[in-house]
Amino acid sequence: MRSFIFGTDWGEDCDDVVALRILARKHKAGEIKLLGIAINTCIDESAASLDAFLASEGVELLPIGIDRSATELCKKITYQKRLATSGKARITNADAEDGVNLYRRILAEATEPIEIIEVGFLQVLAGLLESEADEISPLDGIELVRTKVAKIWSMAGKFDEDGGREYNIHKSELTRKAADTVVKKCPVPITFLGFEIGFPVITGGDAVLKEGDVLLDAMRDYGNGHGRNSWDPMTALLAVIGDEEKAGYNTVHGTVSVDIATGANYFAKSENGLHAYVVKKFDDTYYAEAINKIIA
Numbered sequence: 001m002r003s004f005i006f007g008t009d010w011g012e013d014c015d016d017v018v019a020l021r022i023l024a025r026k027h028k029a030g031e032i033k034l035l036g037i038a039i040n041t042c043i044d045e046s047a048a049s050l051d052a053f054l055a056s057e058g059v060e061l062l063p064i065g066i067d068r069s070a071t072e073l074c075k076k077i078t079y080q081k082r083l084a085t086s087g088k089a090r091i092t093n094a095d096a097e098d099g100v101n102l103y104r105r106i107l108a109e110a111t112e113p114i115e116i117i118e119v120g121f122l123q124v125l126a127g128l129l130e131s132e133a134d135e136i137s138p139l140d141g142i143e144l145v146r147t148k149v150a151k152i153w154s155m156a157g158k159f160d161e162d163g164g165r166e167y168n169i170h171k172s173e174l175t176r177k178a179a180d181t182v183v184k185k186c187p188v189p190i191t192f193l194g195f196e197i198g199f200p201v202i203t204g205g206d207a208v209l210k211e212g213d214v215l216l217d218a219m220r221d222y223g224n225g226h227g228r229n230s231w232d233p234m235t236a237l238l239a240v241i242g243d244e245e246k247a248g249y250n251t252v253h254g255t256v257s258v259d260i261a262t263g264a265n266y267f268a269k270s271e272n273g274l275h276a277y278v279v280k281k282f283d284d285t286y287y288a289e290a291i292n293k294i295i296a
């Protein structure tokens with residue numbers, strides 16, 4: 001069975017919650033194994049709200065990591081409050097591991113290749129790549145990733161124009177540097193799902209989800225009770241399917257670069273590039289229906 005670590009800027013948008021429902025349901029169904037989750041934003045309710053959502057999905061207590069320094073990356077308190085005070089949370093931030101440690105530990109312990117899904121900012125992955133050998137593993141971050149990670153699926157970038165700007169990359173100096181580090185240092189393939197792919201695909205909301213559904217409450221808390229753009233759930237479903245072609249996409253291969261000053265991303269096409277971005281083969285309803293079928 002394929003195993004995943006999920007990275008999320010939990011709280012910055014509600015499409016992360018839609019993505020996590022897909023992963024939680026596939027994990028519960030035994031189709032994938034979710035080994036852990038790394039949160040790359042930090043407010044007091046971060047770990048508790050994420051765990052409460054997993055608990056309400058019927059998922060066992062999973063290893064959760066957090067970047068405790070990322071307090072500048074999420075100022076929004078929307079669904080986190082409701083979930084953290086729902087009485088379902090089994091942990092708080094204090095119980096969560098450091099995000100980079102979580103990655104290092106899970107990768108060090110892995111006996112099978114692991115895939116990473118990242119639908120938020122890239123500083124924890126950058127921290128992993130820049131990590132040194134320690135008591136967890138004699139391998140530095142780049143070697144750990146090279147030997148243990150099969151592939152990374154990332155919601156980041158904008159690829160329908162040269163020099164496009166997308167939030168997960170351009171938000172701040174920290175996120176721009178992190179994205180630059182990841183695209184330069186990551187030794188394994190990364191498939192990017194860009195802003196332009198998820199923007200026109202609307203999923204979830206009250207046309208799809210029943211009253212009383214925690215996901216609908218979270219979407220309403222965020223202000224998207226009638227559905228939300230599908231950047232993160234499309235990335236999660238693409239990763240779960242595990243094959244761009246089968247998931248309904250063509251791929252363009254090459255190398256991503258990031259302008260640290262502006263947060264713009266660029267793409268140099270090449271057959272052997274470690275990076276790829278996806279392009280839709282079908283119309284938007286194809287992807288929306290595939291997601292709604294899973295989350296409803």
Ligand SMILES: [Ca+2]
Nearest residue numbers: 009016119120
């Ligand atoms: Ca996100």
